[in-house]
Amino acid sequence: MENELISFRSDMLKFAWLQLRDEASAEDAVQDALAAAVSGKKQFNNRAQLKTWVFAILKNKIVDVIRERARYPNAGTAIDEIPDDAYEDLFDGNGHWQDDARPTTWGNPESSYSSQQFWKIFEICLTRLPENTARVFMMREMLGFETAEICKELVMSPTNCWVVLHRARMALRLCLGDRWFNAENRDVEL
Structure with missing residues (x-):
């Protein structure tokens, strides 16, 4: 499973960067999503494709980043x-x-x-x-x-x-x- 997850990394980074427009934040969101997928692999029960499941986790991580940014706005927001x-x-x-x-x-x-x-x-x-x-x-x-x-x-x-x-x-x-x-x-x- 871990090897399959790593194969999605490039697409995940591209998706996260499009959402966040910040390389470091995108990288962090992808790493958090991959770590959550590995630690929660017992919860994955093949009701969806693995890639769909991992991207759902990534979407939630991106939402967390957006919410965090909204809590601490700066002049660039x-x-x-x-x-x-x-x-x-x-x-x-x-x-x-x-x-x-x-x-x-x-x-x-x-x-x-x-x-x-x-x-x-x-x-x-x-x-x-x-x-x-x-x-x-x-x-x-x-x-x-x-x-x-x-x-x-x-x-x-x-x-x-x-x-x-x-x-x-x-x-x-x-x-x-x-x-x-x-x-x-x-x-x-x-």
């Missing part, structure tokens, strides 16, 4: 949102897409989920988000936090949380639309 006017030129005065900015159809996006290349591009797009904007998005969409929990942990209003989530989704949509769903750019160096 303010939400560094995408600017208010970042997408202004994409829409007309009525809030409709400009003709030249309208997103292209994505066809069947579910078929992309099985592509490792898609997930690499998604990770690149996620990494390009401002750090705390990405954190709010990942807390909601990857770690399963409810909006009220995010607001409590990051000391932000629900309205601000929804604005940050909207901007994160818009940025990801534009990045994925350009780098993945637009076949002409799929092989462009990122």
Whole structure:
């Protein structure tokens, strides 16, 4: 079991870094998750795949780190949102897409989920988000936090949380639309 756990380490580090954006914190979370998995291996009863179980432990460790950071905020924890006017030129005065900015159809996006290349591009797009904007998005969409929990942990209003989530989704949509769903750019160096 220990050898299998070690084989997940690289993916775990990448996942933890995306959540925490700090190499030392990511390393600590992965080490804590691996140690918890080894010490709790009797509790693993094959109801899930080993990797799924270990990543669930890692998610909990990441949540612990995020909660710890929220208890002791510093100047760097303010939400560094995408600017208010970042997408202004994409829409007309009525809030409709400009003709030249309208997103292209994505066809069947579910078929992309099985592509490792898609997930690499998604990770690149996620990494390009401002750090705390990405954190709010990942807390909601990857770690399963409810909006009220995010607001409590990051000391932000629900309205601000929804604005940050909207901007994160818009940025990801534009990045994925350009780098993945637009076949002409799929092989462009990122």
